[in-house]
Amino acid sequence: MAKVHLWASLRRFAEGQEVVEVDAATVGQMLDALEKAHPGLGPAIKAGLSVAVDGEVIANNRAAPVKPESEVFLLQRLKGG
Amino acid sequence: MARDDVKTGYKYVGTRPNRPDGLDKVTGRARYGADFSLPGMLHAAVVRSPHAHARIVKIDASKALALEGVKAVVTRADMPTGLEGEDLNLQDNTLAGDRALYDGHAVAAVAATSALLAQDAARLIEVTYEVLPHVTDVDAAMAPGAPVIRPGVADYSVPEGMHGNVARYMKFGHGDVEAGFAAADVVREHTYKTEATHQGYIEPHAAVGQMGEDGRGEMWVCTQGHWYIRRMSAAVLGIEAANLRVTPSEIGGGFGGKTTIFMEPLTLALSKKAGGRPVKLVMSRSEVLRATGPTASASMDVKIGMKKDGTITAGQIFFRMQGGAFPGMSPIGEALPCAFACYDIPALKHEAVEVIANRPKAAAYRAPGSPMAAFAVESMVDELCRELNLDPIEVRLKNGARNGSKSSYGPVYTMIGLQETLEAAKAHPNYKVKLGPNQGRGVASGFWFNHGGETSVSLAVGEDGTATVMIGTPDIGGSRASIGLMVAETLGIPYEDVRVNVVETGALGVNEPTHGSRATFASGKAAVEAANQAIKEMCKRAAAEWEIDAEAVEWKDGAAHPAGPNAGKFPPMTIGEIGSKMGGTGGPISGHHEVTAGGYGASFGTHVVDVEVDPETGRTTVLRYLVVQDAGTAIHPAYVEGQYQGGAAQGIGWALNEEYVYGADGRLQNPVFLDYRIPVASDLPMIDTVIVEVPNPGHPYGVRGVGETGITPPLPAIASAIAGATGARIRSLPCSPPKVLAAIKAKR
Numbered sequence: 001m002a003k004v005h006l007w008a009s010l011r012r013f014a015e016g017q018e019v020v021e022v023d024a025a026t027v028g029q030m031l032d033a034l035e036k037a038h039p040g041l042g043p044a045i046k047a048g049l050s051v052a053v054d055g056e057v058i059a060n061n062r063a064a065p066v067k068p069e070s071e072v073f074l075l076q077r078l079k080g081g
Numbered sequence: 082m083a084r085d086d087v088k089t090g091y092k093y094v095g096t097r098p099n100r101p102d103g104l105d106k107v108t109g110r111a112r113y114g115a116d117f118s119l120p121g122m123l124h125a126a127v128v129r130s131p132h133a134h135a136r137i138v139k140i141d142a143s144k145a146l147a148l149e150g151v152k153a154v155v156t157r158a159d160m161p162t163g164l165e166g167e168d169l170n171l172q173d174n175t176l177a178g179d180r181a182l183y184d185g186h187a188v189a190a191v192a193a194t195s196a197l198l199a200q201d202a203a204r205l206i207e208v209t210y211e212v213l214p215h216v217t218d219v220d221a222a223m224a225p226g227a228p229v230i231r232p233g234v235a236d237y238s239v240p241e242g243m244h245g246n247v248a249r250y251m252k253f254g255h256g257d258v259e260a261g262f263a264a265a266d267v268v269r270e271h272t273y274k275t276e277a278t279h280q281g282y283i284e285p286h287a288a289v290g291q292m293g294e295d296g297r298g299e300m301w302v303c304t305q306g307h308w309y310i311r312r313m314s315a316a317v318l319g320i321e322a323a324n325l326r327v328t329p330s331e332i333g334g335g336f337g338g339k340t341t342i343f344m345e346p347l348t349l350a351l352s353k354k355a356g357g358r359p360v361k362l363v364m365s366r367s368e369v370l371r372a373t374g375p376t377a378s379a380s381m382d383v384k385i386g387m388k389k390d391g392t393i394t395a396g397q398i399f400f401r402m403q404g405g406a407f408p409g410m411s412p413i414g415e416a417l418p419c420a421f422a423c424y425d426i427p428a429l430k431h432e433a434v435e436v437i438a439n440r441p442k443a444a445a446y447r448a449p450g451s452p453m454a455a456f457a458v459e460s461m462v463d464e465l466c467r468e469l470n471l472d473p474i475e476v477r478l479k480n481g482a483r484n485g486s487k488s489s490y491g492p493v494y495t496m497i498g499l500q501e502t503l504e505a506a507k508a509h510p511n512y513k514v515k516l517g518p519n520q521g522r523g524v525a526s527g528f529w530f531n532h533g534g535e536t537s538v539s540l541a542v543g544e545d546g547t548a549t550v551m552i553g554t555p556d557i558g559g560s561r562a563s564i565g566l567m568v569a570e571t572l573g574i575p576y577e578d579v580r581v582n583v584v585e586t587g588a589l590g591v592n593e594p595t596h597g598s599r600a601t602f603a604s605g606k607a608a609v610e611a612a613n614q615a616i617k618e619m620c621k622r623a624a625a626e627w628e629i630d631a632e633a634v635e636w637k638d639g640a641a642h643p644a645g646p647n648a649g650k651f652p653p654m655t656i657g658e659i660g661s662k663m664g665g666t667g668g669p670i671s672g673h674h675e676v677t678a679g680g681y682g683a684s685f686g687t688h689v690v691d692v693e694v695d696p697e698t699g700r701t702t703v704l705r706y707l708v709v710q711d712a713g714t715a716i717h718p719a720y721v722e723g724q725y726q727g728g729a730a731q732g733i734g735w736a737l738n739e740e741y742v743y744g745a746d747g748r749l750q751n752p753v754f755l756d757y758r759i760p761v762a763s764d765l766p767m768i769d770t771v772i773v774e775v776p777n778p779g780h781p782y783g784v785r786g787v788g789e790t791g792i793t794p795p796l797p798a799i800a801s802a803i804a805g806a807t808g809a810r811i812r813s814l815p816c817s818p819p820k821v822l823a824a825i826k827a828k829r
Binding site: 049057071078 | 236237238248251252253254257280290335336338340412413415416418446447448450490491493494495529531532533534535538596598600677679680681695779788789815
């Protein structure tokens, strides 16, 4: 299962966990599974997130693949100039 | 510095042809936002709040409407209700609701038969205000007793007990910070501040809008992203986005400030109320500075531990940033991960709050958040280097991120070029120049994520063997040239035979704006795929004529060739031959590609600056300036150098002079370029550039965005150079002459 790292101030919405394991094949499935398991994360996900999968930052592509061994980091939604 | 394992030796990529828009721009033929006009067009003016915070008691437009030639007035009462979230924020900023939230906040707009008449009419609109307490400073906005501007503004992230002006909170990190500090030989902690600065684009915002009673509209607008303008304007006005067609003009700079709406929907609202006549609205410079988004102001606590050999053992930051009176606008989400992105440090703690204040709604500005963060962290690193008598480049080489490093924000870096920029800076002649009296040298590195995003591109083969490419990312920094070069390289035809057009919202699928340093990367990547699709079809046409399998045809040098001796002997069939008869071989040939582009590759740079400070006046003169940055592959090196120089110039302005100055009454004191001092050519030396090329594996030609990183290092590099020249450390930007002089005197 992919390991999803939550930033520190998100952990209080996931029973204090730093890393949540998620069974998902895409970024979209991963976010849906996270919200289902931890509804408190819903507002953060709805506000928009950037996601880094295996070192690559993916802005908003829910179709981007996630592998069982993937390391995923959630980031606040990034804006550019 | 090309890598051995990456293809080089391109025919067109990496050359410096004339810019396709150059002649139009130097002859005045290029049409910018304010150049567009339509028959029967009206002109608009906006009534703006003179108060930083006030309840709007009454708006009386009767005298304005009585003027002959005045055709329409709109207020918030003309806007739809029921919006939520960012749509409501956009509407609130387009026209104030029951309260004006900053000096310059739009309250009403009027359309008349001439611009002068519209301005006269605006002055006749009587607004009754009840002035409310205000706060404009980021630290003052969090102080006990500060007026709470918008009760309930905090989102899910804000822990209980924080000030009512805190809208967002963020925290992350790794490792044991306290153990890291305990292992250091020197631990220092300071607070750094940066003022809000404006993007300072030369072209003010301008738009022409037309909307009929049927709710269908059209807009011609100066913008970085016309699909964003369409979506946001439609949301604010409560219409379907599909009923709005938006055409971008040429653009005289944006730097992030034109990725959103400010006054554009007013042209449509006024047009609809004026019977469908087109309405033009052009902002003055004062309106631009008072009412369009500058960047955030910041107050930042930094603590770093370092060993005597330069090893950084731990870092800790707490940032406070205000982005105006609207939540979600200060770049804490970018500033925090950028802060230590250049380093590989075992223990880090990042924390930030977003604070709202009575200032205009902030917008993105070139690497949003990264320059402020760099000012704080890179200044502190420089302070430690000077205290421990260490070379600042060697310290960065020792602690700097490299391939395989875990980034400060979590993910592991792959194929980055920070170390290469440091080595190139160290080897550059500028780093060896002997400094004279009152002179100092500053070094800093910078980072930006870069971006891909939603992209749609189309390509059509011409009957004459040319190619026309349609892109949706307005060309701000030379993307038409760079995309033309990549398409020429892919098709194997001369650069002059490729024309790249920026087209309107009805001509392509959705495109994100030209932002995040993405245009050459993402539109270029999609254009290459579109060209490959057209090549596949051209090979198919040649194969049909030769009566062989399409797989037995290959494309090179602008022509279809039999792939090998077994394919048969046929002379090459050029793109011109295929194009000239495509109507009879199956119809027009085109390619298109739609993607949410990934693989954009992070960007790093290192700057070295030498300054001389006049000890009598505190004036800083930049003697020489060096930008070294990783471009992946420089498609059009002159444009890449231009981005490096432009970013450095803006950063130098931020470091030395630029700042929003608010009076005790909450009004902006310097809303003209005479008082808001951006650097001009005579202020700066020629900015030297070195293009490092560590190709990005996520792009067919190795491109990584180059537009934003360049603004990041100048803030700390300049302040550090001044510290070197004077012995006085400025921790609050700008390093204006009075501030530098006071610091020198305090040091004496």
